[in-house]
Amino acid sequence: MNLPLLPTISTFFIVLSAIFVAIGWNLIRRRKIEAHKKAMLAAGVSALIFFIIYASRTVFVGNTAFGGPDNIKIFYTVFLIFHIILATVGGILGGYNIWLGLKNQMARHRKLGPPASVIWFFTAITGVMVYLLLYVIYEGGHTTSVFKAILGN
Numbered sequence: 001m002n003l004p005l006l007p008t009i010s011t012f013f014i015v016l017s018a019i020f021v022a023i024g025w026n027l028i029r030r031r032k033i034e035a036h037k038k039a040m041l042a043a044g045v046s047a048l049i050f051f052i053i054y055a056s057r058t059v060f061v062g063n064t065a066f067g068g069p070d071n072i073k074i075f076y077t078v079f080l081i082f083h084i085i086l087a088t089v090g091g092i093l094g095g096y097n098i099w100l101g102l103k104n105q106m107a108r109h110r111k112l113g114p115p116a117s118v119i120w121f122f123t124a125i126t127g128v129m130v131y132l133l134l135y136v137i138y139e140g141g142h143t144t145s146v147f148k149a150i151l152g153n
Helices: 007-031 033-060 070-102 106-136 146-151
Strands: none
Touching: 007 033, 007 106, 033 070, 070 106
């Protein structure tokens, strides 16, 4: 199996970000505020590295179309759209929640943290599933722009 370098690296960083979120969540439950802050900043940086790699690859190389059977392509496409929505919402909520924490707006930070974390866990899980479907379970299709990959044109 010959795995593509950039998608493999970017998937590693999204998983790493979810691991840091889990660590940060555990730390704050034990009232280790400074360690929580460092873990969540590491989660944010890991997610940002993922996004930079993903966006750069999308702009300069393109995205890989689904290469699996045609009869499950619609399910993959719906799953991919669900993942993209989760990633967008999770990224915005996560970034905003980090900002709230850094600005010491703790009431809002505490309220937003758990749902933002859960959304991020689902983002990471669905991101890994997209990676597995594109590069491990099925051989990737052609590489093209993100719009053509989603719409199948």
